[in-house]
Amino acid sequence: MSYQLSAIVADAGLLHEETRGLDHAILGDLRQDFALLPVTPQLVEELTGAPPDYTVVGPTREHPFTLVFSAALTETLAGWSQRGPLAYVEAEFAGGVGHQAAAVWLGGRRSWGPRFDSVFDGPRGQWPINAALVEVGAESGAWVDLFAELGLYVERSTAGWLAHGRRGSGVDYWDELVEEWERQQERE
DSSP, X not given: OOEEEEEEEEEHHHHHHHHTTOTTOOOEEOSTTEEEEEOOHHHHHHHHSSOOXXXXXXXXXXXXXXXXXXXXXXHHHHHHTTSSOEEEXXXXXXXXXEEEEEEEEETTEEEEEEEEESSOOSOGGGSHHHHHHHHTTOOOOSXXXXXXXXXXXXXXXXXXXXXXXXXTOOTTHHHHHHHHHHHHHHHO
């Protein structure tokens, strides 16, 4: 099964405030009062006034993101980070092989990262997305790691997160459907 994500993760209030009035900003609610903003070509163009650029070679430690950050996009994230920390995260997996990368902005500048990993031989907490989630204030809980704790596993793609946000579903949506189905089965 594959997984692909390109998104900004931050406090839900920060993202709601900063994206108000944007046509291509669809937020997906996460746990712990966080939200996820899928980063699509349309959103990048709306934010920067220019189509996005993508690397033609796969991401590496030296160039960790598929999305090439223009000065305008970097300035936008820096501006939003005046209100609180935000993380840009990318992940892509297929057949057990893949990569993830993340960076954090706070106080008008990139404050952490970018970090990249395609080997995943260290502790889960040091994987780029988990480590970035610590930087934006996510807290450990009952789930295996912060990626799961916030609910980033709920959708398998950026497009899935767009649909999730349009539905207005929470990250526990699927669990709630299963519980309802189980209750119905018990009644029958």
